[in-house]
Amino acid sequence: MQSKAATVDAYLAEIPEERQKAMAKLRSVIKKNLPKGFKETMGYGMMGWSVPHSIYPAGYHCNPKDPLPFMGLASQKNSINLYHMGIYANPKLLKWFQDAHAKASPKKLDMGKSCIRYKKPEDIPFDLIGELASKITVEDWINMYESGFKDHRKRK
Numbered sequence: 001m002q003s004k005a006a007t008v009d010a011y012l013a014e015i016p017e018e019r020q021k022a023m024a025k026l027r028s029v030i031k032k033n034l035p036k037g038f039k040e041t042m043g044y045g046m047m048g049w050s051v052p053h054s055i056y057p058a059g060y061h062c063n064p065k066d067p068l069p070f071m072g073l074a075s076q077k078n079s080i081n082l083y084h085m086g087i088y089a090n091p092k093l094l095k096w097f098q099d100a101h102a103k104a105s106p107k108k109l110d111m112g113k114s115c116i117r118y119k120k121p122e123d124i125p126f127d128l129i130g131e132l133a134s135k136i137t138v139e140d141w142i143n144m145y146e147s148g149f150k151d152h153r154k155r156k
Contacts, residue, residue: 002045011047015075022080022121026073026129033130037138038070046074048083051138070141071133079110079117082129086136088114089144097132104128 005011012023030049031040038049043066050067053059060066072083087094101109104125110117118124136144 003042004045005042008040008042008047011042019075019080019121022124023073023075025126026080026082026124029126029130030071030073030133033133034071035134035137039067041067043067043069044072046072046083048072051142055138056142068142068145070136076117079119080121080124082116082118083114084116084132085114086141086144087116087132089148090136093135096135097128100128100131101125 003011003014005014008027012020012027015023027047034049037051037055039052041048041050043050048069049071050069052067056068058064058068060068070085072081074081074083087097098109104127105123107123110119
């Protein structure tokens, strides 16, 4: 479910009332912990944080007009989804997150490559998400992106 909202505030206003508090809290936790340089934006029909063109002029290789995406947060039909490209790009970070999540939440971790899904707002380990948000700087993300994703595309 992609939103057509132009701003994060408009996006938050249109999601179901029972998820608004959790989404607002996630936004706050992420913004508080995310290293300096990432910019909050709307993209891909959800709210997110990216590396702006002022820091990384090349933009995203799939569409260089877009800033380099890093994290996304969406209210989908059946869950609140957090997308974190760092856990996709860095196996050590993924392992840390999986282990830390097992300690922080009694619920089984429901995730894809970069997508972490929570069916119930009360299942979200907010402190852990804040810690995850703090783990990668803009510089770290650009280096991971250039050595993994961008260069890999050129080899094909």
